[in-house]
Amino acid sequence: MNNQIEIINNSIPLVREIGLMNDKEGILKHPNRIMKDLNVFIYVVKGRLQINENGDIFHLEKGSYLFLRKNIHHWGDEFYQPGSEWYFIHFFTNDLPDQTTEYSTYGKTSLIHREEFNTKVTLPKIEKVRNHRYISSHLDKLFEMFQSSHPMRPMLTSMHTHQFFLELYLENIEKFAEKKPNRMVTRMIDYIDDTKYKVSSQAIxxxxxMNYAYLSTLFKQYTGKSVTQYQNEKMIENAIHLFQNENVNVSEVSEHLGFSNPFYFSRVFKKVTGLSPSVYIQQLYRN
Structure with a gap:
């Protein structure tokens, strides 16, 4: 199975059409077509749909959704089940630059780096949702927004559709959270987060x-960061919290967080944030 939909995180899917269809008599098939610029999202409210995309056959039942990628031939071989009802969303996406990396939900801190927006999310091709009522309600609202006369309708509909797709993406990720490699990375993050000072590789x-070389490779694979990079971000996150909420200087924060000296602390701070601590403090709103 291929032809997955990828969305870069510095843009949103641009909605052209949202619709709600039904086939009371079971006389329809999925249309035979190639949509050159439009991706398709289909969600089944009730009944059963059969769709063939370039030779891959999908059977969708209540609570199931499917993404069809632009410029790929898709059609139906079978009539829909009588009484079927489904939503569809037709949307444009920007082409991704080469070597765009997948966004990772692991190893996040409160610090937001610009390069995070240059990543992508790969939406699940086909899935069955956990909460059919919630998804149907969300699609009802999107459909209502699309049909409204609001002057910002195109942008608002596309923004909320993007949020909806991300929720589907996150639900799919949660299903794999209990796999052993995922659990290992989560345990590493929990251990680092629960420790005030930097944790040595041997301690981890x-x-x-387990062998640290294996663990560090696994950590990099799942988070996109080295263990050292993540620990530095956590330390600087703590430093920023102190700068925001306490009347402290660079030397005091450096000592509090266990850095060997303020110069090393300042070097790490600038590497993580792009600013020296003194410049950051000048730009800060203090509580």
Missing amino acids: ADHLG
Whole structure:
């Protein structure tokens, strides 16, 4: 199975049409077509739909959704089940630059880096949702917004559709959270987060009872960061919290967080944030 939909995080899917269809008599098939510029999202409210995309056959029942990618031939071989009802969304997406990396939900701190928006999310091709009523309600609202006469209708509809797609993406990720590699990365993050100072590679290996080289490779694969980079971000996150909420200077924060000296702390701070601590403090709104 291929032809997945990828969306870059610095743009949103641009909606051309949202519709609600039904086939009371079971006399319809999925249209035979190639939509050159439009991706398609289909969600089944009730009944059963059969769709063939370039030779891959999909059977959709109540609570199931499917993404069809632009410029790929798709059609129906079978009539829909009588009484079927489904939503569809037709939307444009920007082509992705080469070597765009997948966004990782692991290893996040409160710091937001610009490069995070140059990543992509790959939407699940076909899935069945956990909460059919919630998804149907969300689509009802999107459909209502699309039909409205609001002057910002195109932008608002596209923004809310993007949010809806991200919710489907996150639900799909949660289904894989209990796999062993995912659990290992989560345990590493929890251990680092629960420790005030930097954790040594040996301490991490001992805590998880596994080879550190394997663990660090796994961490990089799932988070897109090295263990050192993540620990530096956590330390600087704590430093920023102190700068925002306490009347402290650079030396005091450096000592509080266990850095060897203020110069090393300042170097790490600038590497993480792009600013020196003194410049950051000048730009800060203090509580």
